[in-house]
Amino acid sequence: MLTFNDVTVQFGGLTAVDNLSFEVPEGSIYSIIGPNGAGKTTVFNCISRFYTPAKGSIKFCGDEITKYKPHQIINIGIARSFQNVELFSKMTVLENLLTGLHPKLRKNIFAISLNLPTVKRSEEDSRKKAFEVMELLKITHLADEQVSNLSFGFQKMVDIGRAIMADPKLILLDEPVAGMNPIETEKISQLILNLKNEMNYTVLLIEHDMSLVMKVSDAVTVMNFGKKISEGTPKDIQNDPVVIEAYLGEVNLHAEVK
Amino acid sequence: MILMLKQLGNKRIALGILIVCMLFYPFSVGYSSYFLTLFVITCIYVITSLSLNLLVGYGGQISVGQAGFLSVGSYSVAILSTKLGLPFLVVLPLAGIITALIGLLIGLPAVRLKGHFLAVATLGFGLSVPQIALKWDKLTGGFSGLSVTPSSLFASETQLFYFFVFLTVLIIWLINNIVKSSIGRAFIAIRDSEVAAQAIGINLSFYKTTMFVISSFFTGIAGGIYGYWVGFVSPNDFVITNSFLILAMIVVGGLASIPGSIIGALLFSIIPHFTDSYVGITNIVIGVAVVLIILFKPKGMVSMFNFKRNKSEKTKKNELLLKEEGNRGVNI
Amino acid sequence: MQILMSGLIFGCIYGLTALGLVLIYKTTDIVNFAQGEMAMVTTFVSFVFLSNFGFGYIPSLLLALIFAAIFGIAIHQIVMKRVQSAPPLNQIVVTLGLFMILNGMAGLIWGHKPTSYPQAVKGDSIKLGSVFITPNELFILCITFFLMLIFFLLFRFTRVGLAMRASAQDIKASQLMGIKVTSVFTATWAVGAILGGVAGIMTAPITFLDTQMMFEVLIMAFAAAVIGGFVSLPGAVIGGLFIGVFENLIAFYISPEMKLVYTFLLIILVLYIRPQGIFGGKQTLKKV
Numbered sequence: 047m048l049t050f051n052d053v054t055v056q057f058g059g060l061t062a063v064d065n066l067s068f069e070v071p072e073g074s075i076y077s078i079i080g081p082n083g084a085g086k087t088t089v090f091n092c093i094s095r096f097y098t099p100a101k102g103s104i105k106f107c108g109d110e111i112t113k114y115k116p117h118q119i120i121n122i123g124i125a126r127s128f129q130n131v132e133l134f135s136k137m138t139v140l141e142n143l144l145t146g147l148h149p150k151l152r153k154n155i156f157a158i159s160l161n162l163p164t165v166k167r168s169e170e171d172s173r174k175k176a177f178e179v180m181e182l183l184k185i186t187h188l189a190d191e192q193v194s195n196l197s198f199g200f201q202k203m204v205d206i207g208r209a210i211m212a213d214p215k216l217i218l219l220d221e222p223v224a225g226m227n228p229i230e231t232e233k234i235s236q237l238i239l240n241l242k243n244e245m246n247y248t249v250l251l252i253e254h255d256m257s258l259v260m261k262v263s264d265a266v267t268v269m270n271f272g273k274k275i276s277e278g279t280p281k282d283i284q285n286d287p288v289v290i291e292a293y294l295g296e297v298n299l300h301a302e303v304k
Numbered sequence: 305m306i307l308m309l310k311q312l313g314n315k316r317i318a319l320g321i322l323i324v325c326m327l328f329y330p331f332s333v334g335y336s337s338y339f340l341t342l343f344v345i346t347c348i349y350v351i352t353s354l355s356l357n358l359l360v361g362y363g364g365q366i367s368v369g370q371a372g373f374l375s376v377g378s379y380s381v382a383i384l385s386t387k388l389g390l391p392f393l394v395v396l397p398l399a400g401i402i403t404a405l406i407g408l409l410i411g412l413p414a415v416r417l418k419g420h421f422l423a424v425a426t427l428g429f430g431l432s433v434p435q436i437a438l439k440w441d442k443l444t445g446g447f448s449g450l451s452v453t454p455s456s457l458f459a460s461e462t463q464l465f466y467f468f469v470f471l472t473v474l475i476i477w478l479i480n481n482i483v484k485s486s487i488g489r490a491f492i493a494i495r496d497s498e499v500a501a502q503a504i505g506i507n508l509s510f511y512k513t514t515m516f517v518i519s520s521f522f523t524g525i526a527g528g529i530y531g532y533w534v535g536f537v538s539p540n541d542f543v544i545t546n547s548f549l550i551l552a553m554i555v556v557g558g559l560a561s562i563p564g565s566i567i568g569a570l571l572f573s574i575i576p577h578f579t580d581s582y583v584g585i586t587n588i589v590i591g592v593a594v595v596l597i598i599l600f601k602p603k604g605m606v607s608m609f610n611f612k613r614n615k616s617e618k619t620k621k622n623e624l625l626l627k628e629e630g631n632r633g634v635n636i
Numbered sequence: 637m638q639i640l641m642s643g644l645i646f647g648c649i650y651g652l653t654a655l656g657l658v659l660i661y662k663t664t665d666i667v668n669f670a671q672g673e674m675a676m677v678t679t680f681v682s683f684v685f686l687s688n689f690g691f692g693y694i695p696s697l698l699l700a701l702i703f704a705a706i707f708g709i710a711i712h713q714i715v716m717k718r719v720q721s722a723p724p725l726n727q728i729v730v731t732l733g734l735f736m737i738l739n740g741m742a743g744l745i746w747g748h749k750p751t752s753y754p755q756a757v758k759g760d761s762i763k764l765g766s767v768f769i770t771p772n773e774l775f776i777l778c779i780t781f782f783l784m785l786i787f788f789l790l791f792r793f794t795r796v797g798l799a800m801r802a803s804a805q806d807i808k809a810s811q812l813m814g815i816k817v818t819s820v821f822t823a824t825w826a827v828g829a830i831l832g833g834v835a836g837i838m839t840a841p842i843t844f845l846d847t848q849m850m851f852e853v854l855i856m857a858f859a860a861a862v863i864g865g866f867v868s869l870p871g872a873v874i875g876g877l878f879i880g881v882f883e884n885l886i887a888f889y890i891s892p893e894m895k896l897v898y899t900f901l902l903i904i905l906v907l908y909i910r911p912q913g914i915f916g917g918k919q920t921l922k923k924v
């Protein structure tokens with residue numbers, strides 16, 4: 047469904063993604079893991095079109111997406127959440143979710159400024175939809191809360207919820223459970239499975255929480271220094287010496303710093 | 305829920321009282337032309353500060369030249385009514401549309417600019433308009449200005465007054481609808497996070513330009529009201545200090561708040577009435593008000609009022625609740 | 637040639653004002669819309685020394701600059717310090733508020749009638765090659781280059797300069813390194829006010845001494861700063877000289893009243909092609 051072909055991204059002299067190729071099959075949960083700074087978020091930013099690869103192609107359902115602008119990506123069916131939540135901080139939870147419907151809403155300025163019945167009706171429908179999503183995330187009680195007052199965990203949920211609102215085909219989740227407690231983490235892992243099984247989304251997941259990755263993923267790619275160092279089922283990955291070394295290397299590094 | 309209903313009720317009542325007051329205003333000032341003018345000027349600033357708030361408060365785009373749009377609006381009215389002899393009901397909307405086109409021209413390059421660059425560019429615009437009006441004397445009458453042919457629709461000044469008050473209320477309602485809609489949410493989204501806004505499908509340049517167009521349209525109408533009410537326009541009507549004043553209105557009243565814009569506009573239209581004897585004093589009073597508000601009430605005067613305070617208390621309570629919940633989670 | 641020359645003279649004034657603007661912006665991240673009005677007040681103060689106390693030109697100039705430094709410090713300590721971490725809009729509006737206060741106060745104290753201001757050096761114009769130049773203009777040129785030289789030396793080779801550059805780079809890191817950021821900012825405002833003051837005192841003899849004398853200079857200085865990218869000190873000066881020449885050419889070949897309009901168009905054009913200004917660095921992408 048999503049295909050990376052020899053994609054390279056550079057920032058000045060730094061190669062953040064190096065000749066990366068992988069393919070996400072439709073209807074699967076595909077994870078990207080790797081140590082800090084491996085280039086995982088950069089992969090997402092290429093799909094979102096915030097960065098343009100120096101080289102390589104990115105295809106979604108056979109369609110080259112590097113030709114699109116960032117705001118057009120949602121229209122071809124790709125939504126995302128952000129590692130450090132990018133919410134609209136002065137809005138309430140409900141309003142944040144409503145923004146997720148932006149591409150679907152009619153935006154006739156005349157109808158809107160006169161607040162015509164059609165506008166009221168579509169607003170009503172969107173609220174209904176937003177409440178469904180909040181139900182799914184079990185955050186209905188926070189609907190009218192300003193998001194900047196929420197804990198990081200709840201903010202992440204709202205961020206994910208906003209991506210779900212648009213009913214995408216592919217959803218990109220960047221470290222969805224970072225900053226969450228074990229109960230919330232469990233909730234999110236159920237949600238991710240739900241997205242695949244009941245809502246038929248394809249999920250591309252970046253996550254450092256290995257137990258979550260192992261539990262939900264159909265396939266995993268491991269990155270280090272921008273390169274793919276391993277790929278396979280969660281089982282394969284767990285036993286791949288290269289992967290263990292990459293992570294051990296990181297542990298050693300941390301130890302040295304301390 | 306009950307609280308909300310109560311608030312809604314309060315708001316309705318407040319609105320009702322306000323409208324009744326406006327209806328009786330001409331009687332209460334004995335149809336004094338001076339006080340009617342003061343009121344109409346206030347209306348003009350209410351519309352302008354609302355339009356600017358749409359751009360600055362909701363959309364996060366700084367504009368330091370809003371008075372330029374007022375000038376364009378008032379000159380459009382003068383030129384269309386006097387030089388072309390068009391009727392009132394055509395001229396006033398057309399003033400809005402012409403100003404919106406200028407807004408589009410400014411908005412197109414401005415969407416690429418951020419923060420202080422945008423401030424400087426719009427400042428340049430605000431400064432240029434009076435200069436152009438001075439220079440282009442064939443069209444604008446240059447230094448001596450241009451008179452506006454009064455409309456034959458209104459038999460008296462009072463009728464025109466009521467029409468403009470009605471128009472102001474109508475525009476408040478329209479702008480309120482816009483900021484509460486999906487378009488308004490897109491504006492706020494751009495202000496709070498351009499990255500996320502793009503990710504949910506908001507075309508930044510389109511919406512930023514739209515903000516400029518909507519904002520300048522309504523400001524153009526306000527300029528038109530000025531032209532028709534005063535009956536005469538000149539290059540010195542709306543200079544750069546007026547732009548500062550309008551910006552001060554929304555910051556002092558409250559950014560991204562409709563009542564805030566109205567309060568700010570009221571305040572700064574009425575202050576000159578009391579300090580009129582000396583221009584310098586007006587500037588000092590306004591300047592001091594601006595500095596004090598920013599230092600001590602950065603959310604604007606609207607944050608001092610009751611209905612907002614209730615809400616923030618509620619949020620504080622919830623915040624505590626959330627923190628507790630978070631702690632419990634960690635303990636488990 | 638003559639046009640170029642007088643353009644350069646104005647350019648010096650714009651450059652000095654822009655230098656103050658850019659210095660304050662670069663170090664403290666605040667765009668000071670009150671820069672022109674601060675300069676205007678300093679100029680009036682120098683005039684008080686000159687005419688009311690009957691001091692000579694140089695003592696008056698120096699006293700006025702000392703005043704400017706204190707004035708800049710006061711403005712930072714009383715007002716600007718408190719909005720250091722506020723959103724940019726609030727900062728801009730505060731400086732606009734100061735603009736209005738200073739303008740109003742100056743009007744109250746010194747009236748609104750333009751007064752003529754003595755030139756630094758009197759005398760007939762001298763012929764230099766094909767251009768005429770008055771000693772006063774020569775003085776402006778000299779003092780501008782002298783000041784810039786001092787300024788760059790200060791910025792490059794002294795501890796204060798180093799601290800300013802460090803704070804401009806990274807406030808948090810500078811704090812960690814033991815730099816007292818607030819004092820550095822105060823010093824920046826003092827230096828910024830001095831630069832503005834010199835520009836004001838240079839402007840007064842050319843225009844007139846009145847409360848509005850710095851309006852246009854400020855705008856042109858903004859244009860200069862924008863062209864220079866708002867973060868480059870040499871860029872500000874070069875931008876100033878460029879704007880000065882550009883404006884004079886417009887005034888000569890098109891019309892003096894339209895110079896503001898064309899300068900505005902020029903900035904828009906420059907920003908449209910390069911939104912970060914000519915001397916501004918590469919635009920950085922926000923990491924998400």
Ligand SMILES: Nc1ncnc2c1ncn2[C@@H]1O[C@H](COP(=O)(O)OP(=O)(O)OP(=O)(O)O)[C@@H](O)[C@H]1O
Nearest residue numbers: 057062081082083084085086087088089921922923
């Ligand atoms: N906009 C940018 N400009 C310069 N360098 C960047 C930019 N974005 C990312 N990088 C660099 O690219 C490399 C990869 O970053 P990326 O954010 O993709 O890592 P990551 O795998 O998501 O790490 P983490 O697990 O910490 O989120 C890092 O060295 C980072 O500093």
Ligand SMILES: [Mg+2]
Nearest residue numbers: 086087088129
């Ligand atoms: Mg990352």
